[in-house]
Structures are given as C-alpha cells and as structure tokens.
Amino acid sequence: MEILKVSSRSNPNSVAGAMAGVVRQSGAVEVQVVGAGALNQAVKAVAIARGYLTPSNVDLVCIPTFADIEIDGESRTAIRLSVEDRTHKPATADTAKAATDGDGPRQPAHATI
Secondary structure, X not given: OOEEEXXXXXXXXXXHHHHHHHHHHHOEEEEEEOOHHHHHHHHHHHHHHHHXXXXXXXXXXXXXXXXXXXXXXXXXXXXXXXXXXXXXXXXXXXHHHHHHXXXXXXXXXXXXX
C-alpha cells in the first residue's frame, strides 16, 4: 500500500488530491505523520478528499494506528492513518501482519507531500 508522508507544512488540498488519486486507483492509502501539526493537516486532507470522492460514490473511512519509525537515527512514534473506501475489501490476515510486522516486507512506494 502506498504511504503518503504529511508534514505540518503540507497543503491539505494537495494531500487530498494525492489521497483521492491513490484511493481511486487502488482503493486505499496510508498517511504517515509525526507531530500534532502534521496530524492536523492530514485530518483536514481526509475531510477534503471525502468531498472529492463523494460524487464517485466512494465513502472514505480513516483508521488510525501508531507506528515506531526511525528518523535520522532517532526512534520516533508516528501515527499512520489507513484511508480507504468503506466498501474496499480489507487485506488478509497474513498481508496485514506483514505490513505491520517490524520484520515484514515494506512497500517501496513513498511520497512526501
């Protein structure tokens, strides 16, 4: 699943457009944030993306989780928002475990917005 990295300086409209595009293409996207300002921009983007996708009968839902990440050699706690169409089929248990397991494979697709 593609991961969009959002910062406190991200433009919510730009993030929403990227989110909507990925959801239209694959049905789901993950948004990763560190800090309150970044989370604020990401949540605004989810609300905007819902508006973009409503005419296409896509009902976005957002599922937050914590993730331990490393930035510049320093351990940090991020929040990951799984943003998906409510009717999108969830991943199998094996796929979900691999996506969250520290030793599991990672998707190379990352975009910072």
